Amino acid sequence: MITIDEKLCKGCNICTEFCPHHVYEESENLNKKGVHIPVPENEERCTKCQVCSLLCPDQAIKVDEEDEN
Amino acid sequence: MEKTRESRFMKYLRKDRLPNIFCAGCGNGIVMNTFFNGMEMAEINMEDVVLVSGIGCSSRIPGYVKCDSLHTTHGRPISFATGVKLANPDRNVVVFSGDGDAAAIGGNHLIHGARRNIDLTVICINNSIYGMTGGQISPTSPQGSYGSTAPYGSLENPFDLSKLVTAAGASYVARWTTAHPLQLSSAIKKGLKNKGFSFIEVVSQCPTYFGRKNRMKSPLDMMQWMKEESVVKRKADRMDVAELEGKIIVGDFQKKDAPEFSERICQLSSEKCPLEKPSAVRSAYRGD
Ligand SMILES: Cc1ncc(C[n+]2csc(CCOP(=O)(O)OP(=O)(O)O)c2C)c(N)n1
Protein backbone atom coordinates (compact mmCIF):
# COMPACT_ATOMS: atom_id res chain seq x y z
CA MET A 1 0.00 0.00 0.00
CA ILE A 2 1.21 3.52 -0.84
CA THR A 3 0.39 6.51 1.36
CA ILE A 4 1.09 10.16 0.52
CA ASP A 5 1.13 12.56 3.45
CA GLU A 6 -0.63 15.66 2.14
CA LYS A 7 0.63 17.74 5.04
CA LEU A 8 4.21 17.18 3.86
CA CYS A 9 3.92 16.88 0.06
CA LYS A 10 4.85 20.07 -1.82
CA GLY A 11 3.78 18.70 -5.20
CA CYS A 12 7.19 18.47 -6.90
CA ASN A 13 6.10 15.17 -8.50
CA ILE A 14 9.63 13.77 -8.64
CA CYS A 15 7.96 10.44 -7.73
CA THR A 16 5.60 10.72 -10.71
CA GLU A 17 8.54 11.28 -13.06
CA PHE A 18 11.08 8.86 -11.61
CA CYS A 19 9.06 5.82 -10.49
CA PRO A 20 10.51 3.13 -12.77
CA HIS A 21 7.05 1.54 -13.15
CA HIS A 22 4.99 4.71 -13.65
CA VAL A 23 2.81 4.05 -10.64
CA TYR A 24 1.95 7.72 -10.02
CA GLU A 25 -0.05 10.31 -11.90
CA GLU A 26 -0.12 14.00 -11.04
CA SER A 27 -3.59 15.01 -9.84
CA GLU A 28 -5.28 17.60 -12.00
CA ASN A 29 -6.84 19.42 -9.10
CA LEU A 30 -5.09 21.48 -6.49
CA ASN A 31 -5.51 20.38 -2.89
CA LYS A 32 -6.17 22.71 0.06
CA LYS A 33 -2.51 23.75 0.11
CA GLY A 34 -2.54 24.60 -3.59
CA VAL A 35 -0.51 21.54 -4.53
CA HIS A 36 -0.93 18.96 -7.32
CA ILE A 37 -0.58 15.80 -5.23
CA PRO A 38 0.74 12.62 -6.92
CA VAL A 39 -1.82 9.81 -7.00
CA PRO A 40 -0.72 6.14 -7.11
CA GLU A 41 -3.21 5.39 -9.91
CA ASN A 42 -1.36 2.27 -11.08
CA GLU A 43 -0.55 0.81 -7.71
CA GLU A 44 -0.81 -2.76 -9.04
CA ARG A 45 2.44 -2.15 -10.95
CA CYS A 46 4.36 -1.28 -7.76
CA THR A 47 7.27 -3.64 -7.02
CA LYS A 48 8.01 -1.97 -3.63
CA CYS A 49 11.46 -0.95 -4.88
CA GLN A 50 11.22 2.14 -2.62
CA VAL A 51 12.82 4.48 -5.18
CA CYS A 52 9.98 7.00 -4.71
CA SER A 53 10.36 7.09 -0.94
CA LEU A 54 14.12 7.56 -1.33
CA LEU A 55 13.60 10.40 -3.83
CA CYS A 56 10.82 12.23 -1.99
CA PRO A 57 12.51 15.41 -0.70
CA ASP A 58 9.76 15.88 1.89
CA GLN A 59 9.55 12.36 3.35
CA ALA A 60 5.88 12.32 2.38
CA ILE A 61 5.73 8.80 0.86
CA LYS A 62 5.25 5.50 2.62
CA VAL A 63 5.44 2.29 0.60
CA ASP A 64 4.59 -0.73 2.76
CA GLU A 65 7.22 -3.48 2.87
CA GLU A 66 6.26 -7.01 1.80
CA ASP A 67 5.49 -8.17 5.33
CA GLU A 68 3.35 -5.18 6.34
CA ASN A 69 -0.38 -4.95 5.96
CA MET B 1 -1.37 2.08 13.34
CA GLU B 2 -0.76 5.75 12.52
CA LYS B 3 3.00 5.17 12.66
CA THR B 4 3.02 2.69 9.80
CA ARG B 5 1.62 5.33 7.44
CA GLU B 6 4.79 7.42 7.68
CA SER B 7 7.95 7.48 5.56
CA ARG B 8 10.53 4.90 6.58
CA PHE B 9 12.86 7.80 7.44
CA MET B 10 10.45 9.57 9.80
CA LYS B 11 11.98 7.84 12.82
CA TYR B 12 15.17 9.88 12.33
CA LEU B 13 13.41 13.25 12.00
CA ARG B 14 12.24 15.95 14.39
CA LYS B 15 8.62 15.79 13.32
CA ASP B 16 7.67 19.04 15.02
CA ARG B 17 9.93 20.91 12.56
CA LEU B 18 8.27 19.51 9.43
CA PRO B 19 7.51 20.27 6.66
CA ASN B 20 11.10 21.34 6.00
CA ILE B 21 11.81 24.85 4.66
CA PHE B 22 13.30 23.61 1.38
CA CYS B 23 11.59 24.73 -1.84
CA ALA B 24 9.44 22.16 -3.68
CA GLY B 25 11.70 19.69 -5.48
CA CYS B 26 14.96 20.92 -3.87
CA GLY B 27 17.66 18.23 -3.77
CA ASN B 28 18.49 18.76 -0.09
CA GLY B 29 15.69 16.46 1.11
CA ILE B 30 16.83 13.70 -1.25
CA VAL B 31 20.38 13.88 0.10
CA MET B 32 18.98 13.61 3.62
CA ASN B 33 17.19 10.36 2.67
CA THR B 34 20.27 8.90 1.00
CA PHE B 35 22.27 9.68 4.14
CA PHE B 36 19.77 7.72 6.27
CA ASN B 37 19.83 4.91 3.73
CA GLY B 38 23.66 4.84 3.60
CA MET B 39 23.82 4.89 7.38
CA GLU B 40 21.49 1.88 7.57
CA MET B 41 23.59 0.10 4.93
CA ALA B 42 26.75 0.78 6.98
CA GLU B 43 24.90 -0.55 10.07
CA ILE B 44 25.59 2.59 12.06
CA ASN B 45 23.21 3.83 14.77
CA MET B 46 22.12 7.44 14.93
CA GLU B 47 23.25 7.54 18.62
CA ASP B 48 26.85 7.20 17.38
CA VAL B 49 26.54 10.00 14.83
CA VAL B 50 27.26 13.72 15.19
CA LEU B 51 26.08 15.98 12.36
CA VAL B 52 27.87 19.27 11.76
CA SER B 53 26.97 21.96 9.24
CA GLY B 54 27.80 25.55 8.31
CA ILE B 55 25.36 28.08 6.81
CA GLY B 56 23.21 27.70 3.72
CA CYS B 57 20.02 25.88 2.73
CA SER B 58 21.90 22.55 2.66
CA SER B 59 23.40 23.31 6.07
CA ARG B 60 19.92 23.25 7.61
CA ILE B 61 19.73 19.46 7.24
CA PRO B 62 21.14 18.56 10.71
CA GLY B 63 18.44 20.72 12.33
CA TYR B 64 15.81 18.25 11.11
CA VAL B 65 17.56 15.14 12.41
CA LYS B 66 17.09 13.67 15.89
CA CYS B 67 20.74 13.36 16.92
CA ASP B 68 23.65 15.32 18.37
CA SER B 69 24.32 18.16 15.97
CA LEU B 70 26.10 21.49 15.56
CA HIS B 71 24.90 24.27 13.25
CA THR B 72 28.02 26.42 13.05
CA THR B 73 29.26 29.50 11.15
CA HIS B 74 29.51 29.89 7.38
CA GLY B 75 32.41 27.89 5.92
CA ARG B 76 33.62 26.45 9.22
CA PRO B 77 31.84 23.11 9.74
CA ILE B 78 34.99 21.08 9.01
CA SER B 79 36.91 23.00 11.69
CA PHE B 80 34.18 22.40 14.28
CA ALA B 81 33.92 18.77 13.17
CA THR B 82 37.69 18.35 13.60
CA GLY B 83 37.32 19.40 17.23
CA VAL B 84 34.33 17.11 17.77
CA LYS B 85 36.21 14.15 16.29
CA LEU B 86 39.41 14.71 18.30
CA ALA B 87 37.45 14.99 21.55
CA ASN B 88 35.15 12.07 20.71
CA PRO B 89 37.13 9.70 18.50
CA ASP B 90 34.49 6.97 18.78
CA ARG B 91 31.72 9.02 17.15
CA ASN B 92 30.93 9.08 13.42
CA VAL B 93 31.23 12.76 12.58
CA VAL B 94 29.39 13.80 9.41
CA VAL B 95 29.47 17.25 7.81
CA PHE B 96 26.70 18.62 5.57
CA SER B 97 27.91 21.55 3.50
CA GLY B 98 26.99 23.48 0.35
CA ASP B 99 29.34 24.33 -2.50
CA GLY B 100 29.55 27.92 -1.22
CA ASP B 101 30.08 26.80 2.35
CA ALA B 102 32.67 24.11 1.51
CA ALA B 103 34.51 25.60 -1.45
CA ALA B 104 34.24 29.41 -1.23
CA ILE B 105 34.45 30.73 2.34
CA GLY B 106 35.37 27.25 3.65
CA GLY B 107 37.78 26.23 0.88
CA ASN B 108 40.83 26.25 3.13
CA HIS B 109 39.22 24.10 5.81
CA LEU B 110 38.21 21.63 3.13
CA ILE B 111 41.68 21.12 1.66
CA HIS B 112 43.35 20.97 5.06
CA GLY B 113 40.83 18.46 6.39
CA ALA B 114 41.59 16.32 3.34
CA ARG B 115 45.35 16.82 3.77
CA ARG B 116 45.23 15.61 7.36
CA ASN B 117 43.00 12.70 6.39
CA ILE B 118 40.94 13.16 9.55
CA ASP B 119 38.09 10.65 9.90
CA LEU B 120 35.13 12.82 8.85
CA THR B 121 32.47 12.14 6.24
CA VAL B 122 31.80 15.36 4.33
CA ILE B 123 28.65 15.38 2.21
CA CYS B 124 28.88 18.40 -0.06
CA ILE B 125 25.59 19.32 -1.74
CA ASN B 126 26.79 21.02 -4.90
CA ASN B 127 23.93 22.93 -6.50
CA SER B 128 26.36 25.26 -8.37
CA ILE B 129 24.93 28.37 -6.73
CA TYR B 130 24.32 30.17 -3.41
CA GLY B 131 20.73 29.15 -2.72
CA MET B 132 20.04 30.75 0.63
CA THR B 133 21.20 34.25 -0.28
CA GLY B 134 19.48 34.54 -3.66
CA GLY B 135 21.35 32.81 -6.46
CA GLN B 136 24.87 34.28 -6.52
CA ILE B 137 27.58 32.50 -8.51
CA SER B 138 29.65 29.99 -6.49
CA PRO B 139 33.12 28.45 -7.08
CA THR B 140 31.44 25.49 -8.81
CA SER B 141 29.09 27.41 -11.13
CA PRO B 142 29.80 26.23 -14.69
CA GLN B 143 31.40 28.80 -16.97
CA GLY B 144 28.64 30.62 -18.83
CA SER B 145 25.91 29.77 -16.30
CA TYR B 146 23.70 32.56 -15.05
CA GLY B 147 23.27 33.81 -11.52
CA SER B 148 22.19 37.01 -9.82
CA THR B 149 25.87 38.12 -9.78
CA ALA B 150 26.46 36.92 -13.36
CA PRO B 151 23.65 38.34 -15.52
CA TYR B 152 25.78 37.78 -18.65
CA GLY B 153 27.00 34.33 -17.62
CA SER B 154 29.87 33.38 -15.31
CA LEU B 155 33.32 34.13 -16.69
CA GLU B 156 35.16 32.07 -14.12
CA ASN B 157 36.65 28.61 -14.26
CA PRO B 158 34.80 26.37 -11.79
CA PHE B 159 36.46 24.04 -9.30
CA ASP B 160 36.18 20.31 -9.91
CA LEU B 161 35.61 19.56 -6.23
CA SER B 162 36.15 15.81 -6.32
CA LYS B 163 39.47 16.22 -8.12
CA LEU B 164 40.50 19.03 -5.79
CA VAL B 165 39.82 17.00 -2.65
CA THR B 166 41.49 13.91 -4.12
CA ALA B 167 44.61 15.95 -4.88
CA ALA B 168 44.53 17.39 -1.35
CA GLY B 169 44.84 13.89 0.12
CA ALA B 170 41.38 12.53 1.07
CA SER B 171 41.25 8.74 1.28
CA TYR B 172 37.69 8.32 -0.12
CA VAL B 173 36.13 10.59 -2.74
CA ALA B 174 33.01 10.00 -4.82
CA ARG B 175 30.60 12.08 -6.89
CA TRP B 176 26.98 11.23 -7.69
CA THR B 177 23.83 13.23 -8.33
CA THR B 178 20.38 13.31 -6.74
CA ALA B 179 19.16 11.41 -9.82
CA HIS B 180 21.28 8.42 -8.65
CA PRO B 181 19.85 7.78 -5.15
CA LEU B 182 20.96 4.14 -4.90
CA GLN B 183 24.55 4.73 -6.02
CA LEU B 184 24.69 7.81 -3.80
CA SER B 185 23.49 5.82 -0.76
CA SER B 186 26.19 3.24 -1.30
CA ALA B 187 28.87 5.95 -1.72
CA ILE B 188 27.74 7.43 1.61
CA LYS B 189 27.96 3.97 3.14
CA LYS B 190 31.54 3.61 1.84
CA GLY B 191 32.38 7.08 3.14
CA LEU B 192 31.06 6.25 6.60
CA LYS B 193 33.02 3.00 6.69
CA ASN B 194 36.25 4.58 5.48
CA LYS B 195 38.65 5.41 8.32
CA GLY B 196 39.87 8.75 7.03
CA PHE B 197 38.61 11.86 5.24
CA SER B 198 35.65 10.93 3.03
CA PHE B 199 34.21 13.42 0.59
CA ILE B 200 30.94 12.74 -1.17
CA GLU B 201 30.03 15.39 -3.71
CA VAL B 202 26.35 15.38 -4.62
CA VAL B 203 25.45 17.33 -7.74
CA SER B 204 22.02 18.58 -6.79
CA GLN B 205 19.20 20.84 -7.93
CA CYS B 206 18.32 24.31 -6.70
CA PRO B 207 15.28 24.77 -8.95
CA THR B 208 14.48 28.16 -7.42
CA TYR B 209 17.73 29.88 -8.42
CA PHE B 210 19.99 27.73 -10.58
CA GLY B 211 17.08 26.16 -12.46
CA ARG B 212 15.11 29.32 -13.09
CA LYS B 213 18.15 31.32 -14.18
CA ASN B 214 19.48 28.57 -16.44
CA ARG B 215 16.45 27.60 -18.50
CA MET B 216 15.49 24.57 -16.44
CA LYS B 217 12.07 25.49 -15.18
CA SER B 218 11.32 22.57 -12.89
CA PRO B 219 13.18 20.23 -10.57
CA LEU B 220 12.22 17.45 -12.99
CA ASP B 221 14.06 19.21 -15.85
CA MET B 222 17.11 19.53 -13.63
CA MET B 223 17.08 15.88 -12.57
CA GLN B 224 16.61 14.72 -16.15
CA TRP B 225 19.59 16.89 -17.13
CA MET B 226 21.75 15.35 -14.38
CA LYS B 227 20.70 11.85 -15.35
CA GLU B 228 21.32 12.35 -19.06
CA GLU B 229 24.62 14.21 -18.76
CA SER B 230 26.25 11.86 -16.24
CA VAL B 231 29.10 9.61 -17.36
CA VAL B 232 30.60 6.99 -15.05
CA LYS B 233 34.25 7.56 -14.21
CA ARG B 234 35.52 4.36 -15.80
CA LYS B 235 34.02 5.39 -19.14
CA ALA B 236 35.01 9.06 -18.74
CA ASP B 237 38.64 8.03 -18.24
CA ARG B 238 38.64 6.83 -21.87
CA MET B 239 37.02 9.99 -23.27
CA ASP B 240 38.80 13.16 -24.37
CA VAL B 241 38.27 16.71 -23.13
CA ALA B 242 35.98 17.70 -26.02
CA GLU B 243 33.72 14.68 -25.49
CA LEU B 244 33.48 15.45 -21.77
CA GLU B 245 32.33 19.05 -22.32
CA GLY B 246 29.27 19.67 -20.13
CA LYS B 247 29.28 16.14 -18.70
CA ILE B 248 29.05 15.23 -15.02
CA ILE B 249 31.60 12.54 -14.18
CA VAL B 250 30.20 10.23 -11.48
CA GLY B 251 31.65 7.36 -9.46
CA ASP B 252 34.54 6.77 -7.08
CA PHE B 253 37.45 9.19 -7.55
CA GLN B 254 39.64 7.91 -4.73
CA LYS B 255 39.80 4.90 -2.41
CA LYS B 256 43.07 4.34 -0.60
CA ASP B 257 44.46 3.38 2.78
CA ALA B 258 46.29 6.21 4.51
CA PRO B 259 47.17 7.05 8.14
CA GLU B 260 44.29 8.78 9.90
CA PHE B 261 44.73 11.97 11.94
CA SER B 262 42.64 11.42 15.11
CA GLU B 263 44.20 7.99 15.66
CA ARG B 264 47.69 9.43 15.35
CA ILE B 265 46.86 12.27 17.75
CA CYS B 266 45.48 9.77 20.25
CA GLN B 267 48.54 7.58 19.88
CA LEU B 268 50.92 10.49 20.29
CA SER B 269 49.01 11.71 23.35
CA SER B 270 49.19 8.32 25.00
CA GLU B 271 52.90 8.00 24.20
CA LYS B 272 53.63 11.38 25.75
CA CYS B 273 51.18 10.97 28.62
CA PRO B 274 52.99 9.94 31.83
CA LEU B 275 50.18 7.47 32.65
CA GLU B 276 50.55 5.87 29.20
CA LYS B 277 46.83 5.23 28.93
CA PRO B 278 44.72 6.70 26.15
CA SER B 279 41.73 6.51 28.49
CA ALA B 280 43.51 8.95 30.81
CA VAL B 281 44.00 11.29 27.87
CA ARG B 282 40.34 11.05 26.97
CA SER B 283 39.14 11.67 30.48
CA ALA B 284 41.42 14.72 30.60
CA TYR B 285 39.51 16.06 27.60
CA ARG B 286 36.20 15.48 29.32
CA GLY B 287 37.41 16.88 32.62
CA ASP B 288 36.33 13.89 34.72
C1 LIG C 1 30.58 34.96 7.22
C2 LIG C 1 29.38 34.94 6.36
N1 LIG C 1 29.48 35.42 5.10
C3 LIG C 1 28.39 35.38 4.27
C4 LIG C 1 27.19 34.89 4.73
C5 LIG C 1 25.99 34.90 3.79
N2 LIG C 1 25.67 33.58 3.30
C6 LIG C 1 24.76 32.78 3.89
S1 LIG C 1 24.53 31.33 3.11
C7 LIG C 1 25.66 31.76 1.91
C8 LIG C 1 25.97 30.85 0.74
C9 LIG C 1 25.14 29.64 0.66
O1 LIG C 1 25.52 28.85 -0.44
P1 LIG C 1 25.87 27.32 -0.29
O2 LIG C 1 26.86 27.10 0.80
O3 LIG C 1 26.24 26.81 -1.64
O4 LIG C 1 24.51 26.65 0.23
P2 LIG C 1 23.06 26.52 -0.43
O5 LIG C 1 22.23 27.60 0.20
O6 LIG C 1 23.18 26.65 -1.90
O7 LIG C 1 22.61 25.17 -0.01
C10 LIG C 1 26.20 33.02 2.15
C11 LIG C 1 27.19 33.68 1.29
C12 LIG C 1 27.13 34.40 6.05
N3 LIG C 1 26.02 33.86 6.55
N4 LIG C 1 28.24 34.45 6.85
Ligand code: SF4
Ligand atom coordinates in the same frame (compact mmCIF):
# COMPACT_ATOMS: atom_id res chain seq x y z
S1 SF4 D 1 16.78 28.22 -2.58
FE1 SF4 D 1 17.54 26.49 -3.78
S2 SF4 D 1 18.88 25.33 -2.36
FE2 SF4 D 1 17.61 26.70 -1.12
S3 SF4 D 1 15.82 25.43 -0.51
FE3 SF4 D 1 15.26 26.57 -2.39
S4 SF4 D 1 15.76 25.15 -4.06
FE4 SF4 D 1 16.84 24.41 -2.24
